[in-house]
Amino acid sequence: xxxxxxxxxxxxxxxxxxxxxxxxxxxxxxxxxxxxxxxxxxxxxxxxxxxxxxxxxxxxxxxxxxxxxxxxxxxxxxxxxxxxxxxxxxxxxxxxxxxxxxxxxxxxxxxxxxxxxxxxxxxxxxxxxxxxxxxxxxxxxxxxxxxxxxxxxxxxxxxxxxxxxxxxxxxxxxxxxxxxxxxxxxxxxxxxxxxxxxxxxxxxxxxxxxxxxxxxxxxxxxxxxxxxxxxxxxxxxxxxxxxxxxxxxxxxxxxxxxxxxxxxxxxxxxxxxxxxxxxxxxxxxxxxxxxxxxxxxxxxxxxxxxxxxxxxxxxxxxxxxxxxxxxxxxxxxxxxxxxxxxxxxxxxxxxxxxxxxxxxxxxxxxxxxxxxxxxxxxxxxxxx
Amino acid sequence: xxxxxxxxxxxxxxxxxxxxxxxxxxxxxxxxxxxxxxxxxxxxxxxxxxxxxxxxxxxxxxxxxxxxxxxxxxxxxxxxxxxxxxxxxxxxxxxxxxxxxxxxxxxxxxxxxxxxxxxxxxxxxxxxxxxxxxxxxxxxxxxxxxxxxxxxxxxxxxxxxxxxxxxxxxxxxxxxxxxxxxxxxxxxxxxxxx
Numbered sequence: 001x002x003x004x005x006x007x008x009x010x011x012x013x014x015x016x017x018x019x020x021x022x023x024x025x026x027x028x029x030x031x032x033x034x035x036x037x038x039x040x041x042x043x044x045x046x047x048x049x050x051x052x053x054x055x056x057x058x059x060x061x062x063x064x065x066x067x068x069x070x071x072x073x074x075x076x077x078x079x080x081x082x083x084x085x086x087x088x089x090x091x092x093x094x095x096x097x098x099x100x101x102x103x104x105x106x107x108x109x110x111x112x113x114x115x116x117x118x119x120x121x122x123x124x125x126x127x128x129x130x131x132x133x134x135x136x137x138x139x140x141x142x143x144x145x146x147x148x149x150x151x152x153x154x155x156x157x158x159x160x161x162x163x164x165x166x167x168x169x170x171x172x173x174x175x176x177x178x179x180x181x182x183x184x185x186x187x188x189x190x191x192x193x194x195x196x197x198x199x200x201x202x203x204x205x206x207x208x209x210x211x212x213x214x215x216x217x218x219x220x221x222x223x224x225x226x227x228x229x230x231x232x233x234x235x236x237x238x239x240x241x242x243x244x245x246x247x248x249x250x251x252x253x254x255x256x257x258x259x260x261x262x263x264x265x266x267x268x269x270x271x272x273x274x275x276x277x278x279x280x281x282x283x284x285x286x287x288x289x290x291x292x293x294x295x296x297x298x299x300x301x302x303x304x305x306x307x308x309x310x311x312x313x314x315x316x317x318x319x320x321x322x323x324x325x326x327x328x329x330x331x332x333x334x335x336x337x338x339x340x341x342x343x344x345x346x347x348x349x350x351x352x353x354x355x356x357x358x359x360x361x362x363x364x365x366x367x368x369x370x371x372x373x374x375x376x377x378x379x380x381x382x383x384x
Numbered sequence: 385x386x387x388x389x390x391x392x393x394x395x396x397x398x399x400x401x402x403x404x405x406x407x408x409x410x411x412x413x414x415x416x417x418x419x420x421x422x423x424x425x426x427x428x429x430x431x432x433x434x435x436x437x438x439x440x441x442x443x444x445x446x447x448x449x450x451x452x453x454x455x456x457x458x459x460x461x462x463x464x465x466x467x468x469x470x471x472x473x474x475x476x477x478x479x480x481x482x483x484x485x486x487x488x489x490x491x492x493x494x495x496x497x498x499x500x501x502x503x504x505x506x507x508x509x510x511x512x513x514x515x516x517x518x519x520x521x522x523x524x525x526x527x528x529x530x531x532x533x534x535x536x537x538x539x540x541x542x543x544x545x546x547x548x549x550x551x552x553x554x555x556x557x558x559x560x561x562x563x564x565x566x567x568x569x570x571x572x573x574x575x576x577x578x
Binding site for chain 2: 036037040042044045207208209210223228229293295302304306308316317319321325326328329
């Protein structure tokens with residue numbers, strides 16, 4: 001007999017609620033349906049009501065975790081429209097910002113993954129280390145999130161000689177920690193038992209569904225906008241793209257943890273090669289008529305911004321495609337054939353901006369009887 | 385694949401091209417040939433569709449298919465007249481376009497023909513029919529922004545022949561919000577009576 005298990009839409013702890021409906025036969029998931037839009041804030045429409053500099057601050061508020069990369073993607077699209085190019089030093093500083101953000105975002109993911117499988121010690125350790133990255137970001141830009149670090153034509157922060165000591169100390173510590181987590185994730189029996197072979201996405205499916213970012217790379221798809229379509233200063237810095245073969249949750253962890261190590265390398269190179277020069281150039285207030293499309297590699301994957309200007313001070317159209325949107329078909333594919341107990345970790349494995357397992361309802365399709373489960377009960381079911 | 389190689393592949397199916405850089409290219413085509421262009425790209429092993437962007441220009445709606453060709457971003461532009469706002473699905477060629485096409489139907493009212501799953505994606509279930517948030521000139525945004533509760537917003541959004549000038553006039557006559565809402569209610573009530 002098949003049941004429909006609705007999951008979501010509200011979870012008070014994590015952003016971006018979403019609603020899933022799992023059709024299950026016994027424990028096995030045979031079909032998945034979903035509903036988006038609970039967090040649709042009309043930002044694309046709001047772009048049309050804001051001047052270009054203010055659109056930048058709005059873009060930054062799309063995501064609380066990767067706010068810096070949204071602002072970089074937005075500012076580079078607007079710069080292309082305006083026909084200005086940020087100075088070389090500004091582009092290197094944007095790279096520093098993007099990589100610091102990638103490190104803290106991946107550490108956050110590692111923590112959430114550990115939390116979903118009940119490994120609370122690891123959750124606390126990764127989030128403790130994430131704080132050190134946030135400290136560096138606060139030192140450089142004045143904010144832990146929503147850095148307001150970019151402006152049209154350049155950046156609004158600088159890496160000064162007095163910052164270098166702290167940055168280098170944090171990077172050294174982080175490298176050590178990331179190697180340790182890599183070791184834990186690949187050797188700990190609790191983790192391998194829960195993550196190995198779960199939520200598998202084959203390379204063919206990943207390509208067919210246009211999956212992006214670490215989710216695609218964990219399935220062996222060799223794509224990374226930092227190398228393939230360089231933005232900021234990535235054209236001048238080597239990026240070693242990390243891939244894994246398994247396509248399961250463990251491969252996702254491996255890719256993200258090795259990306260932390262690669263980001264540390266990029267950060268060291270960027271800070272070392274930081275060129276002298278101005279931080280910004282003047283940009284016109286009125287943006288010439290035209291359109292610009294820009295893609296960047298956000299921590300979760302390819303992020304696209306498209307802006308149109310009709311020659312005024314406001315965009316006539318602003319379009320954003322976030323990586324989670326592109327990865328939703330992949331979640332569906334990953335969940336088919338899994339069990340209810342694996343829902344939290346498999347959904348978390350693509351690092352979505354939501355996880356909504358706080359309230360689960362089990363509906364008996366034949367009688368229409370509804371039973372509500374809490375997250376705690378769901379966890380207990382998993383342990384049985 | 386660089387921009388020129390991308391253009392070579394779809395040369396037969398496009399009217400116009402603009403090479404912005406080695407990794408960015410815009411090509412213009414029409415409703416008859418865009419599917420052939422996309423099919424040719426897919427056959428060449430280009431499987432990555434980044435997204436679909438639509439823009440309402442009043443008379444016509446421009447639809448851009450953003451295709452990632454090994455690092456080069458192709459913007460394939462198709463224009464569709466607004467009085468005949470329909471386009472065939474590309475999900476049989478690019479399966480990943482399924483969500484992006486649902487977004488087009490939701491936010492622009494574009495009729496995507498033969499779409500395998502044409503349900504609402506982002507809008508609420510009780511959203512008024514034939515109202516599309518990203519089309520131009522659909523709502524009185526000022527009134528929506530100032531509305532005090534959801535039912536007011538719904539009424540303003542459902543008001544079919546909203547006239548901005550009439551709204552301005554109403555705002556002049558009714559200085560406070562309460563009388564403005566009352567005025568709106570009588571007007572909507574009158575239309576329902578008709």
